[in-house]
Amino acid sequence: MDNSxxxxxxxxxxxxxxxxxxxxxELLKAGRQVYLLYSQAAQIVMxxxxxVELSSRPQDVRQQLCDRYGxxxxxxxxxxxxxxxxxxxxxxxxxQAMVICPCTTGTLAxxxxxxxxxxxxxxxxxxxxxxxxxxxxxxxxPFSTIHLENMLKLSQAGATIxxxxxxxxxxxxxxxxxxxxxVARILDHLNVAHSLGxxxxx
Numbered sequence: 001m002d003n004s005x006x007x008x009x010x011x012x013x014x015x016x017x018x019x020x021x022x023x024x025x026e027l028l029k030a031g032r033q034v035y036l037l038y039s040q041a042a043q044i045v046m047x048x049x050x051x052v053e054l055s056s057r058p059q060d061v062r063q064q065l066c067d068r069y070g071x072x073x074x075x076x077x078x079x080x081x082x083x084x085x086x087x088x089x090x091x092x093x094x095x096q097a098m099v100i101c102p103c104t105t106g107t108l109a110x111x112x113x114x115x116x117x118x119x120x121x122x123x124x125x126x127x128x129x130x131x132x133x134x135x136x137x138x139x140x141x142p143f144s145t146i147h148l149e150n151m152l153k154l155s156q157a158g159a160t161i162x163x164x165x166x167x168x169x170x171x172x173x174x175x176x177x178x179x180x181x182x183v184a185r186i187l188d189h190l191n192v193a194h195s196l197g198x199x200x201x202x
Contacts, residue, residue: 005096006033006077007190008088008127010120013041014139016102016164017049018175022183023101028071030192035088035095036065036078037120041104058083081118088123091130097190098127101137102164105147108138111159112150127159134159135189137182160189170197 007027011020020042027034038046038054038061046052054061058078066073079086087093100107100120107120116122127134136159140147151161166172166181177197184196 003032003096003191005094006035006087007192008035008037008095008098008123010098010100010103010107010123011036011038011042011046012100012102012104012107012120013039013045014102014104014107015045015049016137016139017042017046017052018179019137019139019164019182020101021046021050021052022179023099023186024065025069026183026187026194026196027190027192028069028075030187030194031075032192033074034076035086036061036076037081037088037123038078039081039107039118039120045102079119081120083119084122086119086123088126089119091126094126094130094132097133097135098123099135099137099186099190100124101135101186102139103136105138105140105143105150108136108147108150108154111136112153124159128154128157131158133189135162135186136160137162137164137186139164162186162189169200 043054058080062078110121111124116125166178180196187194
């Protein structure tokens with residue numbers, strides 16, 4: 001992978017806002033440039049689950065998150081859901097990889113069927129057609145047959161289906177450790193170095 005290229009992170013309205021926030025924090029800490037996309041439903045979930053108010057103005061969210069994590073605005077770029085001039089909307093300038101975390105089953109369905117009526121779906125579609133890594137962190141239970149069929153369809157198309165299913169063999173003592181377990185798995189698939197907990201066998 002070309003580690004000089006940005007990583008796209010999309011937040012949708014699935015439960016699991018803390019996964020998305022922690023992943024963003026770790027990507028920025030690793031010095032990676034991030035393109036952030038977020039849905040209207042993600043704004044609601046962020047407020048409910050993490051107490052984070054996301055403005056509908058991408059430039060305000062950019063400054064808010066850069067201040068939160070102590071990074072330059074050069075490192076984080078935030079795009080609106082209909083901002084079709086964003087780099088992620090075209091295969092001529094694809095990022096290194098894209099992660100949808102957390103990912104709703106609605107977004108799963110839209111991407112599986114090529115319905116690109118917002119920037120998140122279009123960015124995912126670009127990753128598939130350009131054969132670039134697309135990681136979908138599905139947060140739902142139980143899965144219906146439709147969900148499973150959509151996951152199979154996307155897996156066959158080259159996406160990585162990485163449900164938010166943390167392990168407990170490391171005996172977590174806090175919710176933060178459970179969150180870090182999942183974020184570590186995502187970072188591993190992105191080839192981004194981290195120090196989030198011990199590895200199996202160590």
